[in-house]
Amino acid sequence: MNKYLLSKKIIINELSTFYSFLIGLSIGITIGSIILLTQGQNPIEVFSLMLKLSIGSVKSISSSLNKATPLILAGLGISIINSVKLWNIGAEGQIFMGGIALNFIYISSEISNPNLMIIFLLASSFIGGAVCILFPAIAKVLFGVNEIITTLLFNYIVIGLTVYLVNGPWKDPDSLNFPAAAYVSKEVYLPTVFGRLSYGFIICILCTLGVHYLKEKSVFGYELRIAGGSALTAIYAGINAKQKAFVAMLIGGGLAGLAGGVELLSQTHRVSTGLSQGFGYTAIIVAAITGMRPFGIFLVGSLFGALTIGGSVIQTMGVSSYISDVIQATTLFGALIAQFFFTYKIIRVSEDV
């Protein structure tokens, strides 16, 4: 009789997160196919259509990348915060707050140069996101309050605030079916690079590079790494871990807020409850699955953007758009499970000689 033991591997393959993700993706597609079959759909037809309409043309690739942009930005923010082993579950709320802050600044100020205005508005969305996370950040740093729960609860506060605003003071009388704020003027729409691809995506690329630099090459990123490894080592090294963690949280929240701002100026063009459809939560998992690596977040985020676009268009075939959510979730679970095999070794133990 053989027994099996777990032993943690000492050196873990750097590409393991990438392979895990691929394995997860295969599992996700498989599960998705099974569900489609049970609903009487042909998986090959459905997936072909999804592929065609999400990456089959320049137009669709652009849509997918636009869709991915807020996901990536929020994920980048989460990856910074996780350097100090903290979780930002409030990205969803920060996205909305970014939109709210942007709209607020928009209606209360007047800048003639539209490009300057756009930059100003995006900056305010960043600040909005940071303000959103401010309270949980202070609570965590000063009193040690669990940031998972506080950032989470803030989501509901901000979403509630959004509902209030779009039904109340900001309610657009011209929008009959759907309570929403008024559209911002066309002047401040984020322009496109070419075709449909928004400048938001360029911002996304820049942020990815910036966050990569911050995390890997800067002194600040180093301090975060040490503080994340051990709070005691940070104190010993003269790093004010609490201060660094606070700043990291603000930057992370700000990036999520920026995601909201970019989404507003490039896609929805107004504040509404549809500003985010759960990106804030998906971003957390995308960040985690890629091992909090900015480039990985960029790639996986882009893929998920394509999946979401694909999912929404196959509704014409009578398939629920939720199928893409299920595929995404199963992919992530699959990747998590696959990670296990790269981190641990299973040893067979003999009974006796």
Place this chain on the structure above:
Amino acid sequence: MNQIILEAKNITKSFGSIHALKNVDFYLYESKIHGLLGENGAGKSSLMNILSGIYQPEVGSIHINGNKVKKLNPDFASKLGIGMVHQEFRLINNFSIQDNLTLSKANIYTDNFKEGYEKYSDIFSLSADPSTPISELSVGEKQKIEIMKLIFNNNKIMLLDEPTAVLTPQETNQLKISLKKLSNEDNKTIVLITHKLKEIQEFTESIFVLKDGVMVAKDLETKNVTKNDLITLMMGEIKQSDINKDNKKGTEKLIVENIHFENIHSNVPTLNNISLKIKSGEILGLAGVSGNGQVELANIISGIERQYTGQVIVNGKNISNQGVKARKNLNLSYIPENRLGVGLAPGVSIIDNSAVKDYFKSKFGPHLSTNKMLDYLNLLITQFSIKAPDPKAEVSTLSGGNMQKLLMGRELISNPEVIIAAQPTRGLDINAVEALHDLIVKQRNNGSAIMLISEDLDELFKLSDRIIVLYEGQIVKEFAIEEADIENVGLAMAGLNE
């Protein structure tokens, strides 16, 4: 003639690529006290963990009372009567003594807890009420509970892993008496796992010696074995260094005056009126059992702790309430006792850990240059003979000795003016200890003022020029090295002065 109650045959065990045990044989006589001697890293803990069911050997068998045992896990081992007390206690801090003693499935004192508790707290001279939470007990008391745990689980075979590491000489003596009572009157079979020759000779009747995973001596009769025999078996060759204590001593580099510090978790002053001076070229040994204020004093001198009254003066500059950076700028180095957790950050790479001391001095450029960090690490590796093949690997993948070399190397490479070293050689094998001692003496000869905090009296006596004893936050006695011996220092450590 006592029966052989437990026998382990041909045990082999590896962790990854590290071979901990190779074809080891080991056996125990009923009611005897045995010693398992070996340096740190020889494989003693691994063998004991296998006997107690925590680890599984890849090859080998275990026999109890002549019967071969199949798959062993802690539960089953306990049922067979084998129990182990580890170096790090496995007591649930927030639970009461009674909970910790009775929650195990093997507990035999379910109905008569009170009687059992009275009987054994007598043998151990323990005076705590069973409802006391573990967090309120002293280290010595916690150890007693750990041993009682074994008794309550009907473990007739008791494995004790380095039990005297955390005890004063007086408590050690008490332990010896309790163990002898348990062996003679209560029929318990005991194994003492240690690297301390003194304990082996005073406590045990039968000695086994492990060296580098191989059992080099079995069942030696303690009376007939000399210290030198044992040392030769354990280590092969001893590297003794003769330390010249007559070296030149210079100006006072570290002055500490009237330090008073209150621990926020209790009302008793943790440090009370501490004053000391260390000259250049001098090693001041700070003796004391863990928990008498050493960590707090080290934290104050190094700038980690800032809420205190009193003065800290380094090289003439008063930096009393400034932080760590002020110390770093004056070239004060601190080697904390908690090597992985304070000195080195777990979960962080070796290369990142090597930069902990100097990263902010822009030595690596305004942002961190990976190349410069790598150069710095390689410098440490060559100068201090550190075995670290992959700089990006997590620091905890290094062996204990290499981690300590990395830590000390990082702190010593700048030729510090003042060094605070806390438990620098704890848990390391003899060769690593020698190498680190040489490093310390070299720094001393270069003119550093060194404070050596250690529970290892041998180390203190070997290296120090003066010894002060810390007990309950006060300096209770000071000795010049010529006047110090194990008696008077040990007594002072326990708070008993003449």
Place this chain on the structure above:
Amino acid sequence: MFDIQLMGLLNATLQAATLLFIAALGELITEKSGILNLGVEGMISIGAVTGFMTAINTGNIFLSVLVGILSASIFSSLHAFVTVILKQDQTVSGLILTILGLSLSALMGKKYVGKKLPVKIESVFNVDEPKNIIEVFLNQNYIFYLSIFLMIFTAYLLKKTMFGRRLEAVGEDSKAADSMGLNVNKTQFIATCVGGGFSGLAGVYLTLSYVPYWTDNMTSGRGWIALALVIFGGWKPYRTAIGALLFGFLEALVPRLQTYGFELSPYLVKITPYAITIIILIGLTIYKGGRTGAPSNIGIPFFRESR
């Protein structure tokens, strides 16, 4: 008149509280063993949709409740497998569980949106407009009384029985518990599945009694509130019940505020329960000085061969 309104408020409070409490109690049990399961929202959803589907198709309430509980329990075993057996990060796994649970249940429930239930969970004694406290209590259904029983039973189990003390030991210090011969993996796995079952029960209560229909996003964040309630209650069943009552009260109060003559926008008022929870949480953490009563081992995977 005033009396009936007050009783109506009490009635709604108890119902809202029951729903929150059952899910919170289940998570409490899971967390006591040292596992954090952020997937409560998803598990409630699974229980809700499967219970609803069974009720529509079979008309058998008892079967529906059973199916809801079991489905959520099996669903939670996914989290148990990933975190207890495979030792992966509990926060990430729990969040994926939520997303998966919400999207799976939306997928399953698509055809059932807007359908009418043939049966509901009945009250013990049906009283249309309770006029006093006794009538309010009689108007509650048997899941309410079940939740009271579960509260007392869990409290007793944790404090007074060997089983409960051992569960706590695993969550406090899994290494020590392991050295005591307790099976950490088994305890944590079972505790997670039991917690899932409780969430399933809460979900069934949601769709077969509280709001008896099915639509997208039914749970509307209650799972997250349940998580907060566990912390608020200091991992003690009775205190968690008090928290559930408080929150249930706020939830019941919100639609009634306008009738009491408050001018505030109902949308803003809807935010207050969440804001108050945060404030209470912060207050509690400060008051307790960090010792909130959390199982010391929570979130840390247990690994015996660690070296």
